[in-house]
Amino acid sequence: MSQPLPSRFLGAIGGFVLDVLARLGTVTRSFLQLTAKLPGALRRPSLISEQVHFIGNYSLLIILISGLFVGMVLALQGYYTLSQFGASENLGQLVALSLLRELGPVVTALLFAGRAGTSLTAEIGLMKAGEQLAAMEMMAVNPIQRVLAPRFWGGLISMPILATAFSAIGIIGGYLVGVQLIGVDEGAFWSQMQANIDVRRDVLNGVLKSFIFGIAVTFTALFQGYESQPTPEGVSRATTRTVVVASLMVLGLDFIMTALMFTK
């Protein structure tokens, strides 16, 4: 070997650290480039509304069905645990708190990454592979402003709406199972919930979380598509990376935000 083992090892670590830092720099620069173009994109509201349709409306079905099932499962699981403490009347509160604070924003974000995130990445990746983005550049139209920014707005607007809908329908699902199926007292279900849920703390914090997740997931999807190799394998790798990176970011950000919001 040309160099002794320890120095090669350190060299490899150093190279790795530099790579990570360079990657972080590239990502930050791209994010700033995108945000710089966001106000300009507002001048074409029809583009944004089209994207809200493709990103938001098309995700609605899976979000609503998932929300319903999550709420129903929460009620089922929660009932049997709470009855052990004689606290089954607090089922409404359990379902609502779990959904509003955590499951609503997080599960919606994960589903969003899988459904809308991959479709965004694939679309941008294929546009890049078909030289559409280069053609736009050669026509003196900035593809970041014309293609990426409206999609970013679309994701930003859609995510909070989807998460709120998820939580709402989850609570309804919890009600259907808890009150109608299992037989928890209807009055207690809602009054305990209302007494213990604070609009500012729980509902609005949940909306704030979903907003931040929207930024993270949509940006990741757009970035991966934009940077993908213009080949079929490249696009496929990029969509996989979108789901993985976006999901990890959501879970990491959730931890940080929960720590900031819900602990004193």
Next chain:
Amino acid sequence: MHRKSIDVWVGLFVLLGIVALLFLALKAGNMSSVSFAKTYSITGKFDNIGGLKRQSPVKAAGVVVGRVGDISFDNTTFQAIVRLDMDEGHKFPKDSSLKILTSGLLGEQYVGIEAGGDDKNLVQGDRITHTQSAAVLEDLINQFIYSKAAEGKDANK
């Protein structure tokens, strides 16, 4: 063009979001914490406020008539100063008293206000002097043990 139908769908989508948010805020949440009703503030000093928190309810006869606004500490008398934001619609006499109570056995603590007999009512900035602090569980247990021990001594005499 299908632009019109896209706009309709997007509009429905946003409407769904608003409806869901309203549902959560009103049916699931506690809107009274964001109520914009007028309040007047009065203060009371306590030796011990126990587990009382900001936004804890102020109840009279079990009905919520206000919220705890601010909790601070008096450096001269070494007492807790609690500011209560009382609903405008509920007036109490100047000689009303305050007690810190617990809902249920181990539940949340709240301020109970008992009306006195004065003709004049409390107004903004008034101070209530009759206050009873929260019962601290450890003190109660100590009391109980002492009284049991004292009983035992008397019996042995």
Next chain:
Amino acid sequence: MSNLVEIRDLHFSYGDRPILANLSMDFPRGKLIAVMGGSGSGKTTVLRLIGGQLRPQQGTVTVGGENVHQLDTEGLYRLRRKMGMLFQFGALFTDLTVFENVAFPLREHTDLPEELIRDLVLMRLNAVGLRNAHALKTNEISGGMARRVALARAVALDPQLIMYDEPFAGLDPISMGVTANLIRNLTDALGSTAILVSHDVQETFHIADYVYFMSAGKVVAAGTPDELRQSTHPYVKQFVNAEPDGPVPFHYPGKSLAEDFGLEGVQ
């Protein structure tokens, strides 16, 4: 200024792979100039450098007297509005119809009312023979048609410089003939300068005024099509006459046949 585009002493490497070395080319106004060569000779890279999509390590590219790579983003975009580019397979916007594709540059860069845009778009489509196809979606047209729509889009703003990246690739003989004719007629009609990158000898020689031959990032021959047909330069001869072996070898370099089959020493 008789040259619209001038390339001087251009060096370009992709990472540490040198693509172009010491390149100098002139593109006079109003002429159709072809840049030809085998795959990997660097011809498409030349187009990308002229359009400002790539930066050279050394050398200058001037368009209309302006150094392309010293312009800021706004200047570059201003310059690009005077250029049109036809990408290899059209690069049409797949979410738009034929009409909307051609209308795109008009809508983005002008404030013309919709009626005027409609007329302009239909005129451009008429020039390429696709006026009646304007409502079709991009997945409803053939490759040849897509190429023609892209051509209409590239000339939508009456550019001074039009660049064609392998416009004949993958076309049937009829479409090739149609495309070649269109390119020539449009260049003459608009009075613009055209740079054509191709490896199709027959069609290109038919329409070009001047041809640059490139190999391994350098210009190895230049002249009018007639001059090049009679060239004795070995590379040009192999290319023009489509000979299978010559300066560009048939066999991938490496061991000789005798070594691989253990035939050394056999008489």
